[in-house]
Amino acid sequence: MPTYREAHRRSIEDPESFWGEQARRIHWETPFEQVLDRSNPPFARWFVGGKTNLCYNAIDRHLAARARQNALVYVSTETGIERRYTYAELHAEVNRMAAVMRSLGVTQGERVLIYLPMIPEALFAMLACARLGAIHSVVFGGFAAPSLAARIDDATPVLIVTADAGARAGRVIDYTPLVDEALARATHKVPKVLLIDRQLAPERLQAPYLVAYEPLRERFFDAHVPCVWLESNQPSYVLYTSGTTGKPKGVQRDVGGYAVALAASMEHIFQGKPGDTMWTASDVGWVVGHSYIIYAPLIAGLTTVMYEGTPIRPDGGIWWRIIEQHRINLMFTAPTALRVLKKQDPKLMEQADLSSLRTLFLAGEPLDEPTAQWIQSALKKPVVDNYWQTETGWPMIAIPRGIEALSPKLGSPGVPSMGFALTVRNEATGEICAPGEKGVIALDYPLPPGCMQTVWGDDSRFIKTYWNSVPGQQLYSTFDWGVTDEDGYVSILGRTDDVINVAGHRLGTREIEEAISSHRAVAEVAVVGVADSVKGQVALAFVVLRDAQALDKAGAREALEAELARSVDAHLGAIARPARVHFLATLPKTRSGKLLRRAIAALAEGRDPGDLPMIEDAGALVQVKEALAR
Ligand code: ATP
Numbered sequence: 001m002p003t004y005r006e007a008h009r010r011s012i013e014d015p016e017s018f019w020g021e022q023a024r025r026i027h028w029e030t031p032f033e034q035v036l037d038r039s040n041p042p043f044a045r046w047f048v049g050g051k052t053n054l055c056y057n058a059i060d061r062h063l064a065a066r067a068r069q070n071a072l073v074y075v076s077t078e079t080g081i082e083r084r085y086t087y088a089e090l091h092a093e094v095n096r097m098a099a100v101m102r103s104l105g106v107t108q109g110e111r112v113l114i115y116l117p118m119i120p121e122a123l124f125a126m127l128a129c130a131r132l133g134a135i136h137s138v139v140f141g142g143f144a145a146p147s148l149a150a151r152i153d154d155a156t157p158v159l160i161v162t163a164d165a166g167a168r169a170g171r172v173i174d175y176t177p178l179v180d181e182a183l184a185r186a187t188h189k190v191p192k193v194l195l196i197d198r199q200l201a202p203e204r205l206q207a208p209y210l211v212a213y214e215p216l217r218e219r220f221f222d223a224h225v226p227c228v229w230l231e232s233n234q235p236s237y238v239l240y241t242s243g244t245t246g247k248p249k250g251v252q253r254d255v256g257g258y259a260v261a262l263a264a265s266m267e268h269i270f271q272g273k274p275g276d277t278m279w280t281a282s283d284v285g286w287v288v289g290h291s292y293i294i295y296a297p298l299i300a301g302l303t304t305v306m307y308e309g310t311p312i313r314p315d316g317g318i319w320w321r322i323i324e325q326h327r328i329n330l331m332f333t334a335p336t337a338l339r340v341l342k343k344q345d346p347k348l349m350e351q352a353d354l355s356s357l358r359t360l361f362l363a364g365e366p367l368d369e370p371t372a373q374w375i376q377s378a379l380k381k382p383v384v385d386n387y388w389q390t391e392t393g394w395p396m397i398a399i400p401r402g403i404e405a406l407s408p409k410l411g412s413p414g415v416p417s418m419g420f421a422l423t424v425r426n427e428a429t430g431e432i433c434a435p436g437e438k439g440v441i442a443l444d445y446p447l448p449p450g451c452m453q454t455v456w457g458d459d460s461r462f463i464k465t466y467w468n469s470v471p472g473q474q475l476y477s478t479f480d481w482g483v484t485d486e487d488g489y490v491s492i493l494g495r496t497d498d499v500i501n502v503a504g505h506r507l508g509t510r511e512i513e514e515a516i517s518s519h520r521a522v523a524e525v526a527v528v529g530v531a532d533s534v535k536g537q538v539a540l541a542f543v544v545l546r547d548a549q550a551l552d553k554a555g556a557r558e559a560l561e562a563e564l565a566r567s568v569d570a571h572l573g574a575i576a577r578p579a580r581v582h583f584l585a586t587l588p589k590t591r592s593g594k595l596l597r598r599a600i601a602a603l604a605e606g607r608d609p610g611d612l613p614m615i616e617d618a619g620a621l622v623q624v625k626e627a628l629a630r
């Protein structure tokens with residue numbers, strides 16, 4: 001066994017030989033001719049000429065050995081429904097779904113937009129697309145109509161798959177009116193919407209474009225749809241990042257590179273063996289859901305657990321009981337869920353038999369030290385923080401326990417994963433920072449397999465957004481600050497842009513600002529994220545009104561605050577709603593007119609706002625302080 005250092009060096013210095021070997025982990029219908037094509041940087045093509053299929057690797061390939069093993073265990077504490085599907089049953093369901101989609105005109109290369117809650121059909125639909133060679137674009141079910149419309153126009157799908165409703169914390173959220181409104185807003189016309197009827201929404205829409213899934217499923221009950229063999233570099237899916245600027249970025253991924261990278265990660269990082277049970281408590285609408293609820297565990301022959309519900313319903317012990325009941329071996333979630341669980345009665349955790357659990361994985365946001373220490377001592381199992389992005393598809397920093405069980409260090413997710421030539425760089429010069437020096441986390445060309453190929457439909461945006469931060473150098477910027485230590489461990493120090501993370505949901509502060517300023521009373525607004533002990537971050541809004549006297553009447557402040565909250569709900573969903581709205585006479589700005597969001601956030605968190613050169617109106621910061629004190 002090579003040490004981590006040797007293995008990583010080889011993966012960077014000789015990617016052809018390293019990834020050529022890793023490629024044996026999956027089935028190739030036609031072998032590839034070339035491991036890596038780097039003729040057109042910053043684009044990279046992996047396993048050129050090889051033909052494969054994600055659905056075949058996730059299901060069909062396992063039928064010989066594990067037809068009767070559970071592939072999917074579905075648990076909903078919202079509806080009380082629990083279902084199990086063996087690999088053979090999953091195969092049948094995905095064939096049915098694929099046949100239904102085919103009958104509705106879905107063919108290779110077409111897009112299917114999936115707007116579904118956490119139900120097994122979400123997984124069936126994604127794998128059915130993969131089977132047909134169609135490109136899925138899953139939109140998180142919490143998004144409101146305008147966000148959905150923007151994604152419809154960008155992906156131009158031939159079909160939308162949705163459900164009557166989602167359910168969260170005991171509340172039913174009707175989906176069909178949202179889809180209806182999104183379709184009305186979108187320029188692109190989608191001919192058909194396939195409706196999974198959960199019988200949750202009493203007043204579900206009866207629009208003519210809606211096609212009920214159940215009767216079609218019956219009709220195609222015994223269907224067998226062959227897997228379409230795709231060249232490794234054809235697109236498998238598009239997944240939008242939260243989008244700090246108006247238009248979200250459609251992260252496009254390939255087929256072969258993604259399958260190989262996930263299979264390798266399951267061994268090198270997650271140590272998931274065939275027959276293990278893995279529970280990733282995330283949503284299929286996020287990248288963690290795509291990679292570690294669906295593709296990676298199935299490609300590696302595990303049982304995957306899909307969960308609809310929160311960590312504290314019916315009570316704060318539910319997650320521990322699920323681990324016990326389903327003998328979960330690997331668990332993956334976000335630190336925000338742990339911060340919620342930490343507040344529960346410790347007995348609830350102690351009472352559960354957690355002996356099946358081997359490792360807990362956490363990603364998506366910084367793992368704060370108190371939470372890390374708590375879970376470590378309460379669980380007495382390895383806790384593996386891992387750092388990555390929608391763009392990379394799998395962890396770029398973690399402890400590669402499957403290669404070498406390096407000891408974790410508090411405050412750092414670990415070391416660069418195989419194939420990631422990751423460095424911390426001076427933001428201006430691009431020079432590699434010395435240990436202890438803060439810089440931007442960057443990746444050398446080429447990105448390893450599994451990473452984004454391009455921005456959907458916009459190669460130049462891919463280059464401009466990610467590869468242009470240091471002129472003259474072929475460097476991918478993560479837009480996150482980081483620092484390394486003497487041993488090569490990397491710590492993440494936050495983002496260079498303005499995205500906030502509320503309870504695991506990523507929101508662009510600029511999007512929230514846009515929603516608020518759409519209200520006619522608003523002249524100007526600044527939204528910042530501030531630390532929150534439960535949600536990670538919450539949004540605070542600082543609003544300048546067109547007419548300051550509008551607040552003079554009794555109750556006007558509260559009424560306006562409620563109206564602004566409604567505007568945010570309508571544009572982005574309730575999750576984006578600011579925790580507080582403060583009204584100011586002016587906003588603090590630099591002389592060049594740039595809003596001092598960072599300084600406002602610092603004041604809101606009780607920190608020193610730091611150096612403020614060239615501030616336009618020093619009184620503005622005092623106003624912020626006074627508003628916060630009220
Ligand atoms: P957008 O790119 O549209 O602004 P986003 O960056 O919020 O959206 P994701 O790709 O889901 O969307 O999030 C990736 C980001 O999450 C990383 O760039 C980093 O800032 C943060 N992150 C992820 N995992 C960790 C971690 N383990 N520790 C610290 N930060 C993390």
Ligand code: MG
Binds near residue numbers: 241389
């Ligand atoms: Mg990002």
